[in-house]
Amino acid sequence: MLAAAAPGDPPTGEKVAFWVLAPVALGGAIGMVLARNAIHSALFLVCTMFSLGVFYVLQAGPFIGMVQIIVYTGAIMILFLFVLMLVGRDSSDSIVETLRGQRLAAILLGIGLAALVTTGLYRALGEVNARGLAETNARAGGNVEGIAAQLFTRYVFAFEVTSALLITAAVGAMILAHVERDKAGVPTQRERSIARFRKGNYPAPKPGPGVYALADSVATPALLPDGTAADGSVAPSVERRELDSGLTTPKG
Structure with a gap:
């Protein structure tokens, strides 16, 4: 595994x-x-993981420090944030239980995890005495090479299963958090397009008063490119000025 820092007073x-x-x-x-907020909680966890990565580097463990920053702080936390932003969860959604009894199960699992972590730390700090670390690194040709050889030979199955579990957890979170919305009564894009081009509707922007006309009065109807008067170009409150059939001069 990793070489420990030299004993004594740290620099x-x-x-x-x-x-x-x-x-x-x-x-x-x-x-x-x-x-x-779930997003804020994930960002707080990023700060903690990044600090732990720096601690590993300071304790003469550059490989595990970089793995902590790149894999956990970078890849896994970005995956969590991606899932949270995709499903749009907030604090009010935690009131509704998607699965019956999930709160009780979460409490029991949390207590069990805390007990396992506490026991592991107690044994690691009090009973375990690492030996043969330098010899193991020397046989493997280095610390990083030794970890890579163990990870992709002896523990390759566990490594691949862990990656599959992470993907399954992300997909499962998306499925459990997905909310079906009633789309009844909401017009589709095709229906909106058909309604826009029905008879009586002019899909393009309508010209304002006086556009293509021979007068600049607001009472003069605008002319469409084909020479006909635009019906909606004059306000209903204004008396409309009719044009001659030749569309050269207005009447009056």
């Missing part, structure tokens, strides 16, 4: 980076839980 730059990013990571985690 000043590492201390500064920790005290700057630690509040960002903690604040992002708290904001993710407390945010009422």
